[in-house]
Amino acid sequence: MFLADTHLLGEVQGHWLDRLRREWQMERAFQTALWLLQPEVVFILGDIFDEGKWSSPQAWADDVRRFQKVFRHPAHVQLKVVAGNHDIGFHYWMSSYKVKRFEKAFGSERLFSWKGVNFVMVNSVAMEGDGCNICAAAEAELLEVSRRLNCSREVPGSGLCGVGQWLPPSAPVLLQHYPLYRASDANCSGPDAAPPEERTVPFRERYDALSQEASQKLLWWLQPRLVLSGHTHSACEVLHGVGTPELSVPSFSWRNRNNPSFVMASLTSQDFALSKCFLPREDTVLATYCGVAGLLAVLLLAPGERLASLFLSGWNTLRTHRAW
Numbered sequence: 001m002f003l004a005d006t007h008l009l010g011e012v013q014g015h016w017l018d019r020l021r022r023e024w025q026m027e028r029a030f031q032t033a034l035w036l037l038q039p040e041v042v043f044i045l046g047d048i049f050d051e052g053k054w055s056s057p058q059a060w061a062d063d064v065r066r067f068q069k070v071f072r073h074p075a076h077v078q079l080k081v082v083a084g085n086h087d088i089g090f091h092y093w094m095s096s097y098k099v100k101r102f103e104k105a106f107g108s109e110r111l112f113s114w115k116g117v118n119f120v121m122v123n124s125v126a127m128e129g130d131g132c133n134i135c136a137a138a139e140a141e142l143l144e145v146s147r148r149l150n151c152s153r154e155v156p157g158s159g160l161c162g163v164g165q166w167l168p169p170s171a172p173v174l175l176q177h178y179p180l181y182r183a184s185d186a187n188c189s190g191p192d193a194a195p196p197e198e199r200t201v202p203f204r205e206r207y208d209a210l211s212q213e214a215s216q217k218l219l220w221w222l223q224p225r226l227v228l229s230g231h232t233h234s235a236c237e238v239l240h241g242v243g244t245p246e247l248s249v250p251s252f253s254w255r256n257r258n259n260p261s262f263v264m265a266s267l268t269s270q271d272f273a274l275s276k277c278f279l280p281r282e283d284t285v286l287a288t289y290c291g292v293a294g295l296l297a298v299l300l301l302a303p304g305e306r307l308a309s310l311f312l313s314g315w316n317t318l319r320t321h322r323a324w
């Protein structure tokens with residue numbers, strides 16, 4: 001199960017009522033999905049928090065505690081989280097301290113193999129390409145992952161790969177917060193694509209999407225067979241290079257969309273199938289609340305006699321229709 005951009009609100013910009021409502025909605029949606037669909041692994045593709053980029057240690061601890069409550073899961077379900085710009089800050093706000101506290105809470109795993117499928121989880125905020133300490137370390141880690149993936153494609157024992165831990169011989173699935181470079185959302189379609197007036201707005205490299213250079217590096221080093229990303233809050237399907245598909249996973253929060261969704265995937269070492277699951281539309285939910293409130297008001301405020309005559313006339317109409 002893949003979801004993205006939950007943006008749990010922080011103490012600075014989040015109103016308590018807004019926070020309470022959004023977290024209750026996401027908790028109900030997530031717990032229902034777990035119960036109904038029984039995923040083995042859940043991946044959250046970054047921006048789990050709104051204010052991890054600047055939150056104080058106390059606020060961070062409170063955010064993490066609420067995250068663990070909303071996204072609680074049975075022990076046999078694995079939950080993996082990728083860092084986003086709202087979790088550790090945009091590149092120039094990112095610090096070793098913020099990256100470390102994120103990794104302390106959610107792990108620093110880059111490569112995860114499960115039932116013959118390799119997943120590479122990239123800190124895409126560190127793919128700026130300017131050689132900063134965090135960026136250099138992130139690139140070195142990815143090169144090591146790339147080496148191990150290349151070794152898995154060789155015959156064990158041959159070449160320079162030695163006798164280390166062998167990965168399943170399968171092209172990886174690349175998971176990150178920023179999408180790989182695309183010029184805009186102009187070619188995106190579907191009920192949860194960006195609104196038409198926003199689709200043609202050009203993407204800024206290193207802000208809306210990765211730079212062209214970083215995207216090429218990731219495609220070349222890792223040679224993924226599928227890419228899943230978040231950040232845009234809207235859906236899109238893109239083909240990169242020689243035909244590597246990328247899916248932008250929309251936001252899971254009703255605060256960001258009227259029709260949030262998540263993706264369910266079935267993966268084998270050679271193949272995959274994806275399907276989109278929509279949560280209820282927020283306007284439908286609000287209309288239902290209003291309808292029920294209106295009905296209750298009529299029932300409570302109408303005088304007893306009038307209510308009885310309304311009920312009787314309704315009953316008579318029903319009987320007449322049944323007689324015909």
Ligand SMILES: [Zn+2]
Nearest residue numbers: 047084085231
């Ligand atoms: Zn983001």
